[in-house]
Amino acid sequence: MAHIVATLPEMQRAALAAAYDQAVAARRRQLLLGFSVFLVALGIAVIGAEVNPVMFWNKLGNFTSYFDRLLTLDAGGRVWTHPSDWFWGIKRWLRLLGETALIAYVGTLSGAFIAFCACFLASRNLVHSATLRLVVRRVLELLRTVPDLVFAMVFVVAFGLGPLPGVLALTLHSAGTLGKLFTEVVESIDMRPVEGVRASGGSWLSQVRFGAVPQVLSNFASYALLRLEINFRGAAVIGFVGAGGIGEDLLIAIRKFYYQDVSAMLVLIVVAVMLLDMISERLRHRLLALEGGR
Amino acid sequence: MSGIRVGFLAHAAEMPPPPRTFSVPGMVIVGAVLISYLTGLVVLDISPLRIIAGFSRLTDIVRQMFPPSPGSMDHFWTYLGALGQTLAIAFLGTSAAAVVALPLGFLAARNVVAGRVLHFLTRRAMDTVRSVDTLIWALIWINVVGLGPFAGALAIACTDMAGLAKLMSETIETADNGPIEGVLSAGGGRLAVIRFGLLPQVLPIFASQALYFFESNTRSATIIGIVGAGGIGLYLSEMIRVLEWQEAAFLILLVLISVAAIDVVSRRLRSAIMGMPRG
Numbered sequence: 001m002a003h004i005v006a007t008l009p010e011m012q013r014a015a016l017a018a019a020y021d022q023a024v025a026a027r028r029r030q031l032l033l034g035f036s037v038f039l040v041a042l043g044i045a046v047i048g049a050e051v052n053p054v055m056f057w058n059k060l061g062n063f064t065s066y067f068d069r070l071l072t073l074d075a076g077g078r079v080w081t082h083p084s085d086w087f088w089g090i091k092r093w094l095r096l097l098g099e100t101a102l103i104a105y106v107g108t109l110s111g112a113f114i115a116f117c118a119c120f121l122a123s124r125n126l127v128h129s130a131t132l133r134l135v136v137r138r139v140l141e142l143l144r145t146v147p148d149l150v151f152a153m154v155f156v157v158a159f160g161l162g163p164l165p166g167v168l169a170l171t172l173h174s175a176g177t178l179g180k181l182f183t184e185v186v187e188s189i190d191m192r193p194v195e196g197v198r199a200s201g202g203s204w205l206s207q208v209r210f211g212a213v214p215q216v217l218s219n220f221a222s223y224a225l226l227r228l229e230i231n232f233r234g235a236a237v238i239g240f241v242g243a244g245g246i247g248e249d250l251l252i253a254i255r256k257f258y259y260q261d262v263s264a265m266l267v268l269i270v271v272a273v274m275l276l277d278m279i280s281e282r283l284r285h286r287l288l289a290l291e292g293g294r
Numbered sequence: 295m296s297g298i299r300v301g302f303l304a305h306a307a308e309m310p311p312p313p314r315t316f317s318v319p320g321m322v323i324v325g326a327v328l329i330s331y332l333t334g335l336v337v338l339d340i341s342p343l344r345i346i347a348g349f350s351r352l353t354d355i356v357r358q359m360f361p362p363s364p365g366s367m368d369h370f371w372t373y374l375g376a377l378g379q380t381l382a383i384a385f386l387g388t389s390a391a392a393v394v395a396l397p398l399g400f401l402a403a404r405n406v407v408a409g410r411v412l413h414f415l416t417r418r419a420m421d422t423v424r425s426v427d428t429l430i431w432a433l434i435w436i437n438v439v440g441l442g443p444f445a446g447a448l449a450i451a452c453t454d455m456a457g458l459a460k461l462m463s464e465t466i467e468t469a470d471n472g473p474i475e476g477v478l479s480a481g482g483g484r485l486a487v488i489r490f491g492l493l494p495q496v497l498p499i500f501a502s503q504a505l506y507f508f509e510s511n512t513r514s515a516t517i518i519g520i521v522g523a524g525g526i527g528l529y530l531s532e533m534i535r536v537l538e539w540q541e542a543a544f545l546i547l548l549v550l551i552s553v554a555a556i557d558v559v560s561r562r563l564r565s566a567i568m569g570m571p572r573g
Contacts, residue, residue, distance in 0.1 A: 042389055048382030049443040049524065062438040099338070106334040109327070145553050146546060149429075149517040153534045154542075158355055159348035163338040168345075237429040240521060241531070244338070251521075254433045266426060273425035 070263040079260055087264050093246065097268055099163060100245035101276075104228060104235040107167045111174025112224040115140075118175070119182035120208050125191060137183075144176030148234055152243040163244030170231050170238070181223045182216070189215045222287045225280045232276055236269050359543035369541065373529060377548055380525035381556075383443050383518065384511035387450025392504040394455045399462025399500075400488070405469070417463075420456040428453045428514050432523040443524025450514060454507050461503050462496070469495045502564045509553075509560045516549045 007013060071079050079086040087093075120126050122136040148169045155165030194211030202210065239247020246265060253261040334340075364370040402416040432449035439445050474491035482490065519527025526545060533542040 038389075041385060045382035045385040045389075048379050049386050049447045051386065051444050051447065056439060056444070059439050063435075066434065066437055102334040102338055106331060106338065106340070109331050142550070145513070145550050147513055147517045147549075149520060150530065150546065150549075153520075153531060154355065155348070155352070157534065157537065158352040159344065164340050164344060164348070167338060167340060233425065233427050237427045240429060250430065251433070254430075254437070257437075266430070270422055270425045274421065277421075277425075 069259045070266075073260050079263060086260055089261065089264070093249070093265055093268055096246040096249060097272055100235045100239075100247075101232060101272070103163050103166045103170065103238070103245050104231040107170025107235070108174050108224060108228045108231045110167070110171040111227070112178055112220070114171070114175035115178035115182050116220065118179045119186050120212065122179065122183045123186040125187055125189070126194070126204075126208065126212065136179075140176050140179035140183075142176070143172050144180060146173070148173035149238065149241060152238050153241045156242050161242045161244075166235060166238040166243030166245060169243060170234060173234075174227050174231060178223060178227055182220055185216050185219045185223075186212060218287045222284045225284055225287075229273075229277055229280050233273060236273075355539055358539040361540070362543035362547050363540045364544045365538070365541050373526065373545060373548060376519075376526040376529055377552055379443050380515045380519070380527070381512060381552065383446045383450060383523075383525050384508060384515040386447040387515070388454060388504055388508040388511050390447070390451040391454035391458050391507070392500070394451070395458035395462055396500070398455070398459035399466060402459060402463035403466035404463075405467055417460075420459050423452060423456040424460070426453070428518065429521055432518050432521050436521065436523060441522045441524075446515060446518040446523030446525060449518065449523060450511050454511065458503060458507060462500055465496050465499050465503070466492065498567050501567050505560045505564050505567075509557055512553055512556050516553075 008016070073079055073082060073085055075082075075085065118136050118140060122133055122140065124133065127133050151169035151172050152165055155168050159165045159168065189212055193215065194207050197207045197211045235245050235247075236250075237247045239245040239249070240251050242248060246269065250262070250265050250269075252258075253265065364373055398416060398420070402413060402420065404413060428449050431452045432446055435445040435448040435452075439448065469492055473495065474487050477487045477491040515525050515527075516530070517527045519525040519529070520531045522528065526549065530542060530545045530549075533539075533545060
């Protein structure tokens with residue numbers, strides 16, 4: 001087969017090739033510049049975080065041996081050879097795990113409720129007063145930026161030790177994150193039902209109730225479920241500051257080197273998180289199907 | 295007027311009854327959710343009385359927080375240094391996570407690695423790593439490399455590696471097949487397909503995902519100090535423990551400002567990266 005490739009006249013081709021080379025070189029320069037900025041920042045971060053590669057290399061053996069110890073019973077032997085020894089505290093741990101789940105559940109639901117009330121006030125398409133919107137948005141932003149553990153630390157002082165400060169911390173933090181997501185959902189709704197209610201003389205509340213809410217509920221539920229997954233992980237460590245759940249026992253076990261207890265609790269947490277993720281994923285797919293069928 | 299009303303009503307009488315807004319299974323679900331919520335309140339010993347009593351103490355605390363102040367100039371510089379350390383932890387952790395996640399993401403992508411077993415194992419391993427919170431990883435790493443920010447960076451790298459690898463593998467799986475087939479039809483090998491067909495498509499998205507993780511990591515890095523893994527969290531938990539509310543408020547304010555600043559910068563960078571012509 002003969003190759004027939006029509007080429008441009010030399011002059012035209014040279015000009016185009018030069019332009020192409022220039023464009024590529026510019027991109028390459030930009031990339032190189034970005035990369036060197038990144039490297040400099042990395043260098044500063046390495047110094048700031050007191051990274052010590054030699055020490056890391058020397059102690060890396062500790063990491064593997066740590067897991068080796070995690071999987072060894074105090075009496076000797078691998079943990080899975082005597083599951084009843086390994087999970088000797090299963091009753092207490094399961095109760096604490098249940099408490100953790102309840103903290104996450106109650107916190108998420110209360111947070112979702114606050115977010116539900118706030119999101120309509122923060123939506124551009126439902127509220128005309130810019131000040132009201134701004135205030136609600138700023139409050140939600142504040143709630144979302146303060147980490148839940150910081151809330152928990154403050155609440156432990158105010159409300160005393162126990163699950164209550166944990167629940168309140170998760171409530172506030174979820175209200176902030178869910179509030180933002182809910183607002184985005186509300187701002188993307190179809191406005192015709194809302195206008196229909198308004199045209200027939202409905203008050204603002206009935207516009208929201210009959211125009212907006214039916215469109216957003218399944219989306220809200222799906223976001224709340226996603227938040228529940230995140231909050232369960234959060235609730236597992238919120239006990240580190242004394243706010244209930246399995247975290248406190250875990251912290252003590254890690255600090256005091258009760259290796260087999262640490263691994264047993266970690267296994268329980270991982271299994272519980274995976275179960276919850278699985279259930280919640282199923283439910284969310286159902287909810288999405290509901291959305292599609294509408 | 296009354297005529298219109300009557301006509302309207304007469305018309306309404308002919309209409310089918312309005313659809314029921316509440317279905318029976320819906321009611322059951324709502325009931326179950328509410329009942330478990332109330333049970334939770336009882337089991338967790340949450341009573342309005344306790345909340346009200348706590349709130350009066352809380353307002354006291356909030357009142358004592360104003361005006362936020364670092365206490366002394368000495369403390370101010372210490373706190374600023376700790377903030378820098380926090381950012382360093384987040385940056386380092388995210389960078390390390392991204393570097394490790396890149397090959398893992400390709401391993402876990404269905405369209406790159408054909409082995410089902412390998413694909414499944416990578417995914418499960420990452421899920422396991424991800425389901426353990428950063429704070430727990432921090433405690434584990436403290437046992438390995440000792441107290442300090444290095445343990446924090448490693449903890450963030452651990453959790454994020456798994457999360458980023460998962461996101462990356464999903465991105466790779468949804469990549470456009472056109473460029474890949476182009477490279478294949480031009481006689482490119484497996485590596486050439488990845489280098490010229492896949493990477494140009496996915497790299498900008500990866501970079502933006504990594505930036506997003508960096509944003510959220512600045513938040514996690516602020517609390518990682520609570521367990522002794524470096525950064526501003528150590529001082530924050532200390533100030534709360536000794537009830538120095540003004541200084542605690544100052545630290546919280548510092549965190550809020552820096553998180554907001556990083557959000558703005560990262561959003562700019564992300565849109566710049568995504569806007570860059572790919573190829």
